[in-house]
Amino acid sequence: xxxxxxxxxxxxxxxxxxxxxxxxxxxxxxxxxxxxxxxxxxxxxxxxxxxxxxxxxxxxxxxxxxxxxxxxxxxxxxxxxxxxxxxxxxxxxxxxxxxxxxxxxxxxxxxxxxxxxxxxxxxxxxxxxxxxxxxxxxxxxxxxxxxxxxxxxxxxxxxxxxxxxxxxxxxxxxxxxxxxxxxxxxxxxxxxxxxxxxxxxxxxxxxxxxxxxxxxxxxxxxxxxxxxxxxxxxxxxxxxxxxxxxxxxxxxxxxxxxxxxxxxxxxxxxxxxxxxxxxxx
DNA sequence: CACCATGTTCCTTG
DNA sequence: CCAAGGAACATGGT
Numbered sequence: 001x002x003x004x005x006x007x008x009x010x011x012x013x014x015x016x017x018x019x020x021x022x023x024x025x026x027x028x029x030x031x032x033x034x035x036x037x038x039x040x041x042x043x044x045x046x047x048x049x050x051x052x053x054x055x056x057x058x059x060x061x062x063x064x065x066x067x068x069x070x071x072x073x074x075x076x077x078x079x080x081x082x083x084x085x086x087x088x089x090x091x092x093x094x095x096x097x098x099x100x101x102x103x104x105x106x107x108x109x110x111x112x113x114x115x116x117x118x119x120x121x122x123x124x125x126x127x128x129x130x131x132x133x134x135x136x137x138x139x140x141x142x143x144x145x146x147x148x149x150x151x152x153x154x155x156x157x158x159x160x161x162x163x164x165x166x167x168x169x170x171x172x173x174x175x176x177x178x179x180x181x182x183x184x185x186x187x188x189x190x191x192x193x194x195x196x197x198x199x200x201x202x203x204x205x206x207x208x209x210x211x212x213x214x215x216x217x218x219x220x221x222x223x224x225x226x227x228x229x230x231x232x233x234x235x236x237x238x239x240x241x242x243x244x245x246x247x248x249x250x251x252x253x254x255x256x257x258x259x260x261x262x263x264x265x266x267x268x269x270x271x272x273x274x275x276x277x278x279x280x281x
Numbered sequence: 282c283a284c285c286a287t288g289t290t291c292c293t294t295g
Numbered sequence: 296c297c298a299a300g301g302a303a304c305a306t307g308g309t
Contacts, residue, residue: 003287032304059288080288081306096306114305116288125289152299161289168287248287269301271285 002059002078004133004166005209010084011056017086018051018063021103030098030115037121045121046074046101058129058165075123079116085109129165133202138164140196147187147195154190155183156268167202170248171209173273175201177247182279183265183272212244247273 002010026043028034034042049067056062061076061084076084083094086106093100094111099119101108110119118125131138146163147154157163158172167175176183178201181194190198246256250273251264260277 006287077288079304080286112305113307114286114288116304118289150298156299159288170287268299270288 002080002082003168003171003209004056004059005171005206007056007059007061007078007166008210009213010078011054011061014061014084014086015054017106018054018103018108020050020052021106021108022050023047023101024104025102027100027102028098029093029100030096030112032115033098033110033112033118034120035118035122042121045072057126058132058161059168060126060129062126072121073123075118075120075126076110077118077125079112079114079118081114082110082112082117084111128162130160130162131164133164133166133199133206138199140192140199143195143199144190144192147190150187152187153183153267154181154185154187155272157187159268159270164202166206169270170245171202171205173248174205174246176279177274178205180278182281183267183274185281209244247275249273 023046026046028039028042031039045067046065049065049072051063052066052071053064054061055064059077061078063074063076065072065074078084086103086108089102089105089107091107093109096113096115097109097111098115098117099110110117143164147157150157155172155176158167158175159169173183175198179194179197181190181198247262250262252261254260255262255275255278258275258277260275262273263276265272265274
């Protein structure tokens, strides 16, 4: 589910549901997601703490907590399949529930089918992140300067969270398609003008995805109402997903600009989609 | 059974 | 020490 836009939408959704709420008890059903925080430390630290604010940094969720005079941060990441939501306490827990916080009347659930995500007190990974896409210090010039240091394909570099925080595999392909740059281009051969174009397209595509509720639309209408949500197809709009994405997952289908079949290649063990005609160089 | 999947980290190689 | 490539993690869908 998550690249930056999905996390942003989730944070905006959860913020009013969580801020001001106190964690009464903690249930850890899969200790792995806490790594490297030990279960005992995790529970002891969080029980009795109040969630003050919720923020996003790259693809991470930052929970600002307060307990007595102490303030600290809980770091969340959804990996590939993680979900977080607030539900009534009587609601059944999903099969792959990893952590549950009892918030009094409601419960906060972190569920993750593949358990690649994290909910931890260790902030190290978030500290390594590069600038947010909208950081004013991030310019065509600074971006090119960073790209110059690498001969990796530019598509692979876009996934480097220390370069820019938040771009994932879907939007990396989308950005290069919009900019007309081949995903195979060596990072150090991107010009300042092209970097400027990429930056504009990065901001545009992420903004658009956030605006429309994310790549795969958020559906808050869940049978059970009360804030339970899930990511899935919007009812009655079968191809909503593809209308938003111009090349990703369109291998073999005609390019929306020139009708040339979209190609799928593998870079750094991840799929890349591009139009061999519109993205010649 | 084979291959694919929105992500990150660790290990190896050069 | 660094850059780059690939495997690992764990589960499910097609």
